[in-house]
Amino acid sequence: xxxxxxxxxxxGVSVSTVSNVLNGRAERMRKETLERVQSAIRELKFQPxxxxxxxxxxxxxxxxxxxxxxxxxxxxxxxxxxxxxxxxMGGLRLLIGSTYRDREKESAFFDDLLAHGVRRVIVIxxxxxERHFETAVGNGMSVVSYDRGATPGRRSRVAHVMPxxxxxxxxxxxxxxxxxxxxxxxxxVAGLTMSRSAKIQGFTAAAEHARVHGEVLDGGPLNxxxxxxxxxxxxxxxxxxxxxRERPTGVVALNDLMAMxxxxxxxxxxxxxxxxxxxxxxxxxxxxxxxxxxxxxxCLPVRExxxxxxxxxxxxxxxxxxxxxxxxxxxxESVAAPPTRQRSARVPRAEELLS
Amino acid sequence: xxxxxxxxxxxGVSVSTVSNVLNGRAERMRKETLERVQSAIRELKFQPxxxxxxxxxxxxxxxxxxxxxxxxxxxxxxxxxxxxxxxxMGGLRLLIGSTYRDREKESAFFDDLLAHGVRRVIVIxxxxxERHFETAVGNGMSVVSYDRGATPGRRSRVAHVMPxxxxxxxxxxxxxxxxxxxxxxxxxVAGLTMSRSAKIQGFTAAAEHARVHGEVLDGGPLNxxxxxxxxxxxxxxxxxxxxxRERPTGVVALNDLMAMxxxxxxxxxxxxxxxxxxxxxxxxxxxxxxxxxxxxxxCLPVRExxxxxxxxxxxxxxxxxxxxxxxxxxxxESVAAPPTRQRSARVPRAEELLS
DNA sequence: ATGAAAGCGCTAACAT
DNA sequence: ATGTTAGCGCTTTCAT
Numbered sequence: 001x002x003x004x005x006x007x008x009x010x011x012g013v014s015v016s017t018v019s020n021v022l023n024g025r026a027e028r029m030r031k032e033t034l035e036r037v038q039s040a041i042r043e044l045k046f047q048p049x050x051x052x053x054x055x056x057x058x059x060x061x062x063x064x065x066x067x068x069x070x071x072x073x074x075x076x077x078x079x080x081x082x083x084x085x086x087x088x089m090g091g092l093r094l095l096i097g098s099t100y101r102d103r104e105k106e107s108a109f110f111d112d113l114l115a116h117g118v119r120r121v122i123v124i125x126x127x128x129x130e131r132h133f134e135t136a137v138g139n140g141m142s143v144v145s146y147d148r149g150a151t152p153g154r155r156s157r158v159a160h161v162m163p164x165x166x167x168x169x170x171x172x173x174x175x176x177x178x179x180x181x182x183x184x185x186x187x188x189v190a191g192l193t194m195s196r197s198a199k200i201q202g203f204t205a206a207a208e209h210a211r212v213h214g215e216v217l218d219g220g221p222l223n224x225x226x227x228x229x230x231x232x233x234x235x236x237x238x239x240x241x242x243x244x245r246e247r248p249t250g251v252v253a254l255n256d257l258m259a260m261x262x263x264x265x266x267x268x269x270x271x272x273x274x275x276x277x278x279x280x281x282x283x284x285x286x287x288x289x290x291x292x293x294x295x296x297x298x299c300l301p302v303r304e305x306x307x308x309x310x311x312x313x314x315x316x317x318x319x320x321x322x323x324x325x326x327x328x329x330x331x332x333e334s335v336a337a338p339p340t341r342q343r344s345a346r347v348p349r350a351e352e353l354l355s
Numbered sequence: 356x357x358x359x360x361x362x363x364x365x366x367g368v369s370v371s372t373v374s375n376v377l378n379g380r381a382e383r384m385r386k387e388t389l390e391r392v393q394s395a396i397r398e399l400k401f402q403p404x405x406x407x408x409x410x411x412x413x414x415x416x417x418x419x420x421x422x423x424x425x426x427x428x429x430x431x432x433x434x435x436x437x438x439x440x441x442x443x444m445g446g447l448r449l450l451i452g453s454t455y456r457d458r459e460k461e462s463a464f465f466d467d468l469l470a471h472g473v474r475r476v477i478v479i480x481x482x483x484x485e486r487h488f489e490t491a492v493g494n495g496m497s498v499v500s501y502d503r504g505a506t507p508g509r510r511s512r513v514a515h516v517m518p519x520x521x522x523x524x525x526x527x528x529x530x531x532x533x534x535x536x537x538x539x540x541x542x543x544v545a546g547l548t549m550s551r552s553a554k555i556q557g558f559t560a561a562a563e564h565a566r567v568h569g570e571v572l573d574g575g576p577l578n579x580x581x582x583x584x585x586x587x588x589x590x591x592x593x594x595x596x597x598x599x600r601e602r603p604t605g606v607v608a609l610n611d612l613m614a615m616x617x618x619x620x621x622x623x624x625x626x627x628x629x630x631x632x633x634x635x636x637x638x639x640x641x642x643x644x645x646x647x648x649x650x651x652x653x654c655l656p657v658r659e660x661x662x663x664x665x666x667x668x669x670x671x672x673x674x675x676x677x678x679x680x681x682x683x684x685x686x687x688e689s690v691a692a693p694p695t696r697q698r699s700a701r702v703p704r705a706e707e708l709l710s
Numbered sequence: 711a712t713g714a715a716a717g718c719g720c721t722a723a724c725a726t
Numbered sequence: 727a728t729g730t731t732a733g734c735g736c737t738t739t740c741a742t
Contacts, residue, residue, distance in 0.1 A: 001469065001494060003735055014713045019737055029711055050470045051415075052735035055406045055718050062450070062471075069435065073642060076431035080424065083453060093467055095417070096451045098438060112448055114356070115405045116417075139356060231645055260645040267647055287428060290586055290615040292622055292647040358719055369729045374721055384727055407719035410734050 002044040011040035022048055054117050058140075063092040063313060064113040064121035068101050072230065072257050074285040075124060081306035082122060089307075090314050092120070099125060101193070101222075107132050114139055120313040122146065133158045144312045146305070148194035159312040160322040163300040165195045165282075168327040169202030172252040172280040172298050175329055177210045180337045181250035181278060184214040187237045187262060188254045189230060190221040196254065199282065203252055215248070217241070219258075230254075234261025235268070241277070242269035242345035249277060249338035256283035259295055263334065269345040274336035276343050284330060293333035301325050357399040366395035377403055409472050413495075418447040418668060419468040419476035423456050427585065427612050429640040430479060436661035437477060444662075445669050447475070454480060456548070456577070462487050469494055475668040477501065488513045499667045501660070503549035514667040515677040518655040520550045520637075523682040524557030526653050527607040527635040530684055532565045535692050536605035536633060539569040542592045542617060543609045544585060545576040551609065554637065558607055570603070572596070574613075585609075589616025590623070596632070597624035597700035604632060604693035611638035614650055618689065624700040629691035631698050639685060648688035656680050 004022075008015045013033060020028055021037045040046070054060050063086045067075040079096065086092040095118060099106045106125065110132060113121060120142045123133070133143045137157040144159045169186070176184055186203040188196055200216055207214025217240065219233035234253065238261070241247060253259035259281030263273050273279050273293055281288055284299030305325050311317045359377075363370045368388060375383055376392045395401070409415050418441045422430040434451065441447040450473060452464045461480065465487060468476060475497045478488070488498045492512040499514045524541070531539055541558040543551055555571055562569025572595065574588035589608060593616070596602060608614035614636030618628050628634050628648055636643055639654030660680050666672045 004737095005735080015736080016713060016715095016738075017711085020712090023737075033711075047466060047470045049410075049472070049735050051406055051410045051472045052718090053737075055404075055410050055720090055735080056737050058718080070425075070431040070438070071428075071435050071641060073426070073428040073431060076425040076428060079451075080426050080453060083425070083451075093464075093471070094451050096434075096438075096449050098435060109448075111402060115402045116448070117404070117406045231641070257642070260642065263647065264645045264649070286426060286586070287612070287615065287642055290619045291645070292618065294619070359721095360719080370720080371722075371730080372728060375728090378721075388727075404719050407734090408721075410719080410736090411721050413734080 001049070002046045004046070004048065006044055007037065007040045007046050010044060011036045013037060058117065058119075060117045060119060061090075061092055062095045062116065062118045062120075063090070063310075064109070064118045065094050065096045066099050066106060066109055066121065066123040066125060067096065068124060069098050070096075072255075073287050074256060074283045077285050078124060078302055078306060081303050082310060085307050085310035086313075089310050089316075092310075092314075101125065101191070103129065103132075110136050110141075114141070120144075122309050122313055130156070130158060142313055142315055144309045146309060159309075161305055161309045161312065161325075162195070162323075163305065163325050163327050165198035166202035166205070168282050168298045168300070169199040169252060170206045171327065171329045172282060173203050173206035173214070174210075175280060175296070175331075175335060176250035176252065176278055177206065177212055179250070179278065179335055181248075182212050182338070183246065183248045184212060184250045184252070185217050185241065185248035186214065186252045186254075187217045187219060187234065187241075187258060189219050189233050189258070199252075199254065213248075230257050231261030231264075234258040235265035238262045238265025238271075239269060239347045242266065242271055242347050247277070247342055247345075250280075250335070251277060252280050253282065256281035256285045256288040256295060256297055259297065259334075260288060260291055263291060263293075263295070269347050271343065271345050274334050276339050276345075278335040278338070280335060282327070284327075289332065291334075296332045296334045297330050298327045299330045300327050356404070357401045359401070359403065361399055362392065362395045362401050365399060366391045368392060413472065413474070415472045415474060416445075416447055417450050417471065417473045417475075418445070418665075419464070419473045420449050420451045421454050421461060421464055421476065421478040421480060422451065423479060424453050425451075427610075428642050429611060429638045432640050433479065433657055433661060436658050437665060440662050440665035441668075444665050444671075447665075447669075456480065456546070458484065458487075465491050465496075469496070475499075477664050477668055485511070485513060497668055497670055499664045501664060514664075516660055516664045516667065516680075517550070517678075518660065518680050518682050520553035521557035521560070523637050523653045523655070524554040524607060525561045526682065526684045527637060528558050528561035528569070529565075530635060530651070530686075530690060531605035531607070531633055532561065532567055534605070534633065534690055536603075537567050537693070538601065538603045539567060539605045539607070540572050540596065540603035541569065541607045541609075542572045542574060542589065542596075542613060544574050544588050544613070554607075554609065568603075585612050586616030586619075589613035590620035593617045593620025593626075594624060594702045597621065597626055597702050602632070602697055602700075605635075605690070606632060607635050608637065611636040611640045611643040611650060611652055614652065614689075615643060615646055618646060618648075618650070624702050626698065626700050629689050631694050631700075633690040633693070635690060637682070639682075644687065646689075651687045651689045652685050653682045654685045655682050 007018045097109045122144045124146045219237040281297035288295045362373045454461045477499045479501045502517050574592040636652035643650045
């Protein structure tokens with residue numbers, strides 16, 4: 001690896017001239033000098049040491065990305081879009097980390113980013129407490145938080161980008177109602193993040209508005225493996241649903257992964273989707289279109305949100321710091337009219353289940 | 356952000372003493388001094404600037420991870436395991452990037468890593484050409500390559516970790532043969548990576564050994580979106596299969612994502628899995644267990660491979676640099692005996708398809 | 711138009 | 727046992 005010194009020597013100029021070339025201050029020198037430096041750079045295959053640049057300038061070409069878990073395909077999907085925009089808009093690489101929605105892990109990651117000189121972070125999270133973000137901003141970071149709004153009343157220096165989660169749940173719920181469903185459920189996991197609360201509100205509001213029965217089913221906690229387990233929770237919730245005397249005929253799932261778990265679980269109990277139970281997801285992640293039946297879901301505009309997040313992380317779009325994006329319903333096959341009578345189900349015992 | 360200078364001043368010692376504390380050379384000083392320094396560190400919330408450390412030592416606490424695409428849930432799954440071991444075994448964070456199996460992108464990422472001082476990389480790739488890896492090793496990098504063996508004959512300074520892909524395809528193929536299938540297909544995408552060749556070999560060998568018809572179906576190229584599209588290719592291949600006069604009754608898919616696409620496509624043509632066509636995947640990614648029918652697949656030992664990769668990236672495990680891991684069959688629901696007679700299928704036209 | 715030099719925050723050899 | 731100091735590779739101000 002050659003250094004700026006090598007280039008300077010090779011071109012017969014001083015390091016500052018080379019530095020000027022590197023930093024686009026070519027107008028300060030003779031064309032001839034510029035060319036000499038450029039060819040020296042080429043010949044030596046010189047790549048400026050980012051570490052040294054960063055130490056000097058305090059600016060990294062790295063973008064921190066915190067996701068709850070890389071095992072939920074939705075976050076892989078989002079990471080991909082974010083990566084693309086980060087490259088295109090700012091030449092930034094991704095320093096990624098999983099938080100499993102754990103405050104400790106999230107803080108530790110922030111500390112590491114700071115120590116690495118990373119000044120821009122996108123956090124896909126939704127922990128209620130945002131104070132460590134503010135601390136980070138205080139340390140000069142540009143923080144973008146996904147999936148939760150600013151705490152009302154306190155003005156925040158953190159940018160917020162999110163889908164309208166309440167609307168998402170409403171769209172899903174209304175879709176079921178339009179198909180004639182009158183006994184609805186919203187399935188979630190333990191723990192109220194902001195996005196989960198918003199979805200529950202949307203669901204409840206839509207059900208109440210149509211004067212239809214709507215209940216919230218909490219499938220319990222996620223373990224350290226985080227998001228994969230969300231599908232397992234969905235499966236368990238399906239068993240719970242199958243056991244109910246007055247079974248809901250339409251279910252809105254917290255997200256697509258949970259919906260997939262739900263569908264698998266319902267099937268295990270001998271219940272058909274959508275003939276016995278209709279299911280709607282929220283997310284619109286690509287793999288969810290491959291299920292049988294194909295999952296009807298509320299799509300989030302991932303590309304647009306990713307672009308907005310990167311723009312804010314780069315401190316473009318100074319004006320409107322917070323943005324909410326509208327989701328849209330994607331009709332596929334997992335919703336139909338409710339059954340005329342409730343079919344009896346059979347919940348398998350643990351040992352009968354496939355892994 | 357306080358610096359080592361601040362700490363030194365605060366504790367009334369020199370910077371080297373603080374540095375000694377930081378680098379575990381506490382035995383060189385009086386206990387009392389150590390304590391003074393430690394409390395100064397605590398009081399100032401001092402975090403050493405990694406950039407400066409790295410510039411000095413040439414050692415980053417970052418691990419580069421190259422994946423073909425974050426949109427294939429299998430790679431999210433692998434990334435998660437790699438991240439865990441990287442943290443546990445070396446306190447390393449992940450600098451991640453997608454290559455879309457493009458040489459240019461792969462090289463550019465390597466250059467960036469080098470410029471960022473990153474000395475360890477894990478590459479989930481399988482491009483035939485490995486020369487740029489060797490260059491990187493020449494530049495002092497520790498490179499671990501997944502899913503392809505060393506080029507025979509040339510001894511490589513790149514470590515190789517991989518599943519036995521040939522065996523994986525064999526296990527899948529044999530499983531179909533054991534169920535009585537005599538007309539088999541292996542579905543893949545355009546482009547022969549090493550892992551794809553190995554799988555094709557395993558498939559062909561198993562079919563020939565059982566004196567059974569086995570053909571390889573190439574669904575065409577992937578576009579820039581890479582891996583998501585692999586499911587679409589699977590779907591298109593399913594349509595191709597449905598059109599065949601002598602339809603295969605058992606199909607081995609290149610990987611789980613393609614298998615999911617295949618199942619969706621077969622269903623669109625009115626063919627039931629496994630009654631009309633049996634399908635086996637390769638990977639064992641979590642979401643593939645949620646399909647209907649649940650996908651029978653050959654599981655790769657992701658955890659073990661991840662651990663091996665990180666160990667090699669850290670230059671532990673100097674001895675056996677290359678390792679091959681054995682996969683294992685996971686029986687679920689997508690394989691049954693072949694149908695007694697071939698059912699007629701109906702391939703939908705493009706405009707009839709759901710997105 | 712070009713160069714000299716200070717310094718970003720740290721490490722580690724070398725003094726004391 | 728502790729301190730002094732020379733860099734790591736770059737940017738940038740200030741001279742020339």
